[in-house]
Amino acid sequence: MSTPDDSAPALMVEAVDVHKSFGLVEVLKGITLSLRRGEVVCLLGPSGSGKSTFLRCINHLERMTSGRILVDGQLIGYHERGGGLYEMSGRELAMQRRDIGMVFQRFNLFAHHNVLANIAQAPMLNRGQSRQQALDRANALLKMVDLEGRGEAYPYQLSGGQQQRVAIARALAMDPKLMLFDEPTSALDPELVGEVLSVMRRLAAEGMTMLVVTHELGFARDVADRVVFMDQGVVVEEGPARDVLDHPRQERTQAFLRRMR
């Protein structure tokens, strides 16, 4: 776990009473959740419980209806002026998102770029890296995700597991403070899940702050410092991974875990 310096806030993510409605349907009914620096938290729950929506609020891919989210002490998506929250411009949002990596269920690699360009383009555009710096870094990251030498391949030539590992490398190339994973293994064939999870384990061991929406209970048990169980837009139960997974206190958590076995 990385040691925070004195000036930095201890909390990497601080979400307070986050609400989100799609039309008349309220999918988040007041989520309050925080992550310490270097902490790995798994967000569990049945589909439709609002886990992914909450995750997407953290980098403002989804606009929350009310509440506030701070990442590393910075209010996400809004300027606070007077009594109101004013949404940021697209450029300002882009600046904030550069510090928050995200990995999607469907990988979303840029289909017209090869692997190296997928990884190196963003740091070249927005981190002021030279072409050579960015490519060197991209190759190092490819090695880290066990894809050394696949830099020239195009996404469609890779398996799902390989694509997802490239997506992780792409997010890491921006040197994010926080990584968000939105069901990173749900679109994978069962035999490819392990290779992605092992990269994520390595990342957690290196001290990355991670918030992971997942159905992989084994991963949650081994890697997560804490798990949060959500259902129908509220946090039902949270606590140390083994406590919640092995001795769930809430009836809804128990029912969910029974179904997952």
Next chain:
Amino acid sequence: MSPQRIVPARNWGQSILAAMLLVVVGLLVYMVGSSRHINWGAIPHYILDETILDGIKLTILFTVLSMVIAIVAGAVLAVMRLSPNFILSGFSSLYIWFFRGTPLLVQIIFWFNIQLFIPSIDIGPLHYETNAIVTAFVAALLALSLNEAAYMAEIMRGGLLAVDIGQHEAAKALGYTPAQAMLRIVFPQALRVIIPPIGNQTISMLKTTSLVSVVAAQDLLTRTQNIYAKNFLIIELLIVASIWYLVMTTVASGIQYIIEQHMAKSTHEKSTVWRAALRIMRAEGSGR
């Protein structure tokens, strides 16, 4: 024993129809060819006529300029149409509705007569007679490009919508600004959908430019008409013009074919597999 011969079924109906077709077309060709009302010698005489060649230059100029303007304007309109701002998207919808819903011929005549209700253009101390600015050339170019822009906008909108939303989200999540996401991620992928119809529109535009002859914009058809107005070799000169239109559209189709082959190649598995094979051979050669 030699293998048995296989005889495909004969379709007698088709054979008879084909024979009848040959006879009819042959008779027609003979009728036209032997007509004493057509002065065949005039065709080679006029095919490289300087006036005709000037007309071709202008037809190509109209095609290229109006396509370039239409592509730029169409891109702007497509982005406006997809904007969440309802005035921007509403304007774009209205534009497309109007320019696709009225005949191009009407639009050409309209622009040519614009001075009837805007006689002059005054910007501060500057004063221009509309007639001096909106010449037949300008009127024709305006009509062709503004009309084509409406079609282009729809083609581009289709291309932009064909790009998976996940591509846009990934770009946002990586901190691309809206402009970077559009120009570097979404638009390049939309191009693969947009380019083939742009080719078709360009080929179509080569022929559509002939409409501007109604305002005597000096394109190929205008020149042709000017010549036959004097010598009454109407059919002969229309044949000359048709030959040239066919040449231009055939060349344009060829160019389109080459571009599409090239695009297909750059995304085709075979060539990337080949590149990968080369890379592996190189890597092994270097004794890694």
